[in-house]
Amino acid sequence: MALPEHESGSIRVTGEALKPVLDKAGLKLTDQLIEDFSVLLTGFEATVNSLPDDAAVQPRPDLEKYPRTDIHIPEDNDLGGWATKVTAKCTAPKNNLLEGRTVALKDNVALAGVRCTNGTAMVEWVPKVDATIATRIMDAGATITGKSVTGPVHNPYAKGYSAGGSSSGSGRLVATGSVDLAIGCDQGGSIRIPAASCGIVGLKPTWGLVPYTGILGLDATIDHAGPMAKTVRDCALLLEVIAGPDGWDDRQPPVELGGYQLDFVDDVDAVTALPKNTMLSGLKVGLLSEGFQIPGQDQHVVESVRSAAMKLAELGATVSSVSVPKHLEAPVAWACSIPASSPQGALLGNRHGRKQLDFSDRCELVSQKLTQAQFDALGPGASYMYLVYLWAQEHHGPKIYSKCINLLKAVGDAYDLALKNVDVLITPTLPDPPIRLPEAGYSQGPLNFMGKTLMLLANTSPFNCTGHPALSLPVGFSPAQDDPNVKLPVGMQIIGRKFRDVDCLKVAAAWEKAFDWKTM
Structure with missing residues (x-):
């Protein structure tokens, strides 16, 4: 040419x-x-x-105020947990909310000077900016000690089994105590799935509550960043640190979220200070019937979560069954809409249509299509998504995405209607206990990895599309499907009204205070 x-x-x-x-x-x-x-x-x-050069208007960090040292790829990565180690902190924090705490960032969160792999070797990129939430974490007195892996990671309760994904490393590092807290990112369940798999607490916040500025995403309509911690209180504390508008992310109003609280810990403490049988007095809990009816669902998981949910009545809550038939439609619409459109931004850097911080330097590393080498470097999920995108563009055009967005609006409305009658909804986070990691890794091909994805995300992906807050709380163990002697964590998902993340936290904190999940 x-x-x-x-x-x-x-x-x-x-x-x-x-x-x-x-x-x-x-x-x-x-x-x-x-x-x-x-x-x-x-x-x-x-x-x-x-x-002009856009570097002058990008939020470049003050490296004297926010120094980072000892950047290296560790030889011991905690059975797959770490991608890169670093020591990054603020010399003059704004507050001491996280003083003395260590935090891991999922490896799609920008931290200037530290490689950002996003779980793939597709491009080699070292960002020059810090994500908003990284700055807020350091401003709260915490030390960022590294970036966590996205991909196959060993379960902290059983080597050889999955830690979930894609915030796999964040889940494992918190569970093993390698860090106190971690950030996960969630487009279909990627905070809640590893939280459930690893026996920790993970919250996908309300869409727009936490700024996504400086984070590699999949699609702005479903991208969420949120806290992962061993306890509900720590989860609430980290959310308090990272929540609120930052002036860059157009998912957030340019003014304070009037009427919505941005402090969460006080409410958690107030609930857990009450007598056991009054902690949730007046609160209405709905067991989402369809969430317990996923085809092929493991019955040990179903019974574990149902039993845990019924115990909320002992804490003063009213527990009843709620039906939202459209819950079963949402994963299909999610599965069709995301690969049909998202690779434009996620893989090709074409994130048009949003007012947000874009990585213009990273855009120089990709083109209008992936090279063979870039495609070969993708994992099975990303390679599948790219090929579906190419196929859909050729054979369907924009109609699939448009149709799915319309259908998902109706799904969100159905949840809103149900949540007028109850304060929170309950489902199992995952339909099954974690699976065994394939010994050959990705070399077994994409079909081996993608075959069960839709069912795996059946209870989590709907709330990425609708934006409702959803929290995974460990409530017991289930035997592995291939070995009854292996016991793996089970997560209960608590879904709330939009911007009522505090309700999810209060219910989880009360359950956590009253019961010991490891003995269930």
Whole structure:
């Protein structure tokens, strides 16, 4: 293909350069039109060339105030937990909410000077910015000690079994005590799934409560970042630190979230200070019937969660069954909508249509399509998503995404209607206990990894699409499906009204205070 001609530092677009573009688009223009558009495009190129460097307007960190040292890839990665180690902290924190605490960031969260792999070797990228939540964590007195792996990681309760994903490393590192707290990111369950698998607490906040600025995402409509911790109180504490608008993320209103609280710990403490049988007095809990009816669901998991949910009545809550038939439709719409559109932003860096911080330096590392080497570096989930995207663009166009977005609005409305009659909904987080990690890893091919994905996400992905807060709380153990002698954690999912994350936390904190999940 002929390239635009360069004259005295400027670019002149010729008809010879324009014709291949027209051919690829299936357009035919007269010679006169080609000449006219060539002149106009020459002006466009001159305008592009006149743009100033955007580095000056990016939120570059003050490395004297927020120094980071000892950046390295550890030889001992805690059975897959660590991607990169670092010591990053603030020399003059704004508060002491997290003083003395250590925190791991999922490896799609930008921390300037530290490689950001996003779980793939597709590109080698070291960001120059800090994610908003990374700055807030350091401003609260915590030390960021590394980036956690996204991918196959060993379960902390049984080596050889999955720690869940994709915030796998964050789940394991918290469970093993390698860090006090961690950040996970969730587009279909990726905070709650590893939390359930690893026996910790993980909250996918209300969509827009926590800024996603400086974080590699999948699709802005479903991207969530949130806290992972051993206890509900610590989960509430980390949420308190990272929540609130930052002026960059257009998912957040440009003013304070009027009417919605951004402090959570006091309410958690108030609930747990009450006598056991009054901790949840007046609260209405709905067992979401369809969440216990996932095809092929493990009955040990079902009974464990049902038993745990019924114990909320001992704490003063009213527990009843609630039906939302559209709950079973949501995972299908999620599965169709995401790969049909998301790779534009997630893999190709084309995150148009949003007002947010974009990684212009990373965009230079990818093009309008992946190279063979970039595709080969993807894991099974990302490679599947990219191929579905190519297929859908060729055979369906934008209709799938549009149709799914409309259907998912109706799903969200159905949850809102149910939540008018109850304060929270309950489901199992996962339909099954964690599976055994394949010995051959990704080399066994994508079918081996993707075969059970839709069912795995059946109870988690709907709330990414609707934006409701959802928390996973460990409530017991279940035998592994391939070995009854192996016991693995079970998570109970608590779903609340939008921006009522505190209700999820209060219910979880009361249950955690009253019962010992490890003896259930």
